Amino acid sequence: VSRATKRGAAADVHWLSPQEAEAWQALALVAFQLAGPLDSQLQRDSELTLFEYLILSQLSMAPGRTLRMSELAVLAFGSLSRLSNVAKRLEQRGWLSREPDPDNGRYTRAVLTKAGWRVVQDAAPGHVEAVRHLVIEPLTEAQLRALTEIGKRLQKSIQDTTTRAPDL
Amino acid sequence: VSRATKRGAAADVHWLSPQEAEAWQALALVAFQLAGPLDSQLQRDSELTLFEYLILSQLSMAPGRTLRMSELAVLAFGSLSRLSNVAKRLEQRGWLSREPDPDNGRYTRAVLTKAGWRVVQDAAPGHVEAVRHLVIEPLTEAQLRALTEIGKRLQKSIQDTTTRAPDL
DNA sequence: AAAGATTGACGCATCAATCTTA
DNA sequence: TAAGATTGATGCGTCAATCTTT
Numbered sequence: 279v280s281r282a283t284k285r286g287a288a289a290d291v292h293w294l295s296p297q298e299a300e301a302w303q304a305l306a307l308v309a310f311q312l313a314g315p316l317d318s319q320l321q322r323d324s325e326l327t328l329f330e331y332l333i334l335s336q337l338s339m340a341p342g343r344t345l346r347m348s349e350l351a352v353l354a355f356g357s358l359s360r361l362s363n364v365a366k367r368l369e370q371r372g373w374l375s376r377e378p379d380p381d382n383g384r385y386t387r388a389v390l391t392k393a394g395w396r397v398v399q400d401a402a403p404g405h406v407e408a409v410r411h412l413v414i415e416p417l418t419e420a421q422l423r424a425l426t427e428i429g430k431r432l433q434k435s436i437q438d439t440t441t442r443a444p445d446l
Numbered sequence: 447v448s449r450a451t452k453r454g455a456a457a458d459v460h461w462l463s464p465q466e467a468e469a470w471q472a473l474a475l476v477a478f479q480l481a482g483p484l485d486s487q488l489q490r491d492s493e494l495t496l497f498e499y500l501i502l503s504q505l506s507m508a509p510g511r512t513l514r515m516s517e518l519a520v521l522a523f524g525s526l527s528r529l530s531n532v533a534k535r536l537e538q539r540g541w542l543s544r545e546p547d548p549d550n551g552r553y554t555r556a557v558l559t560k561a562g563w564r565v566v567q568d569a570a571p572g573h574v575e576a577v578r579h580l581v582i583e584p585l586t587e588a589q590l591r592a593l594t595e596i597g598k599r600l601q602k603s604i605q606d607t608t609t610r611a612p613d614l
Numbered sequence: 615a616a617a618g619a620t621t622g623a624c625g626c627a628t629c630a631a632t633c634t635t636a
Numbered sequence: 637t638a639a640g641a642t643t644g645a646t647g648c649g650t651c652a653a654t655c656t657t658t
Contacts, residue, residue: 291571298582301590304597305581310523312477315607355478362642384635384640403459413473414466416603422469424592429472435584439483530620552618552657
């Protein structure tokens with residue numbers, strides 16, 4: 279992609295076709311509106327943000343209920359610094375603890391506490407039900423399969439854009 | 447959905463099947479990670495947040511470059527109060543102006559200024575290119591068509607959940 | 615009474631800078 | 637020198653309360 283087109287006049291731009299625009303609009307709706315309802319449900323029923331829930335949930339499924347901070351950040355779809363800030367609060371609430379990895383001191387291991395385990399167990403049913411109602415039930419099996427493949431494709435492009443110094 | 451299952455024991459819960467979980471994971475990745483790169487691109491190249499861009503962009507396409515605040519909020523995928531807060535800042539930057547609707551005083555009309563128009567024109571090429579690279583190019587035409595239909599289905603469930611007092 | 619809109623306080627995300635270990 | 641992690645300031649989103657117009 280040349281710099282000329284990047285900041286160029288409108289004539290140079292490869293605008294979206296009607297079909298492309300329609301698909302993007304459909305995806306944007308989902309991408310920008312899906313988190314809201316899930317967040318609300320968790321806030322209301324479990325006093326958790328969606329991000330906090332994802333952190334606790336991932337830990338609860340990990341071997342030894344333990345994960346490195348950097349691994350956990352990826353699994354919870356957040357940055358390491360965001361996780362670090364939230365982990366401090368969760369630690370204060372007594373739901374996780376952090377310790378330096380004994381094998382390699384620059385890693386930090388996040389461990390779900392017993393109290394944290396109970397919190398996830400209690401929150402999970404309502405969250406799963408919300409997910410089922412919001413995204414599983416409205417779609418056919420074929421659409422779910424298509425969605426899985428689409429997600430995998432997009433995962434690559436998003437990963438590439440965020441990892442390598444994003445040039446666009 | 448009975449209250450019993452909502453806060454019930456784990457045994458009552460309709461957990462996601464492996465296929466459902468895979469589809470949800472794929473969608474979650476997109477839903478939670480797509481905004482970031484688009485926001486970064488706009489911040490870096492145009493000093494705009496994604497939400498600000500969507501506001502200006504929708505206005506630029508509207509007849510008379512004018513929309514009611516409540517209509518604009520829906521088109522930009524945000525709440526009315528969020529829009530109201532951001533509109534104040536955009537007004538201070540001289541990119542939009544607000545006026546009471548002469549026909550019906552409880553509506554407020556947001557109007558894109560000449561300066562605002564120039565800002566969108568300048569930001570649009572880079573944003574479209576980012577969208578194309580992130581979501582259009584990685585997908586086949588069939589996937590784009592499937593995505594459009596999936597988005598429409600989910601739009602309904604999301605709408606229903608956020609409109610009517612969300613019970614889950 | 616209800617719809618449209620606004621406000622401001624509070625809480626969280628982001629970003630750059632920093633620190634530590636390897 | 638680089639990877640992993642943390643920190644704190646700044647800015648924005650959320651939410652409840654409020655105001656106006658119909």
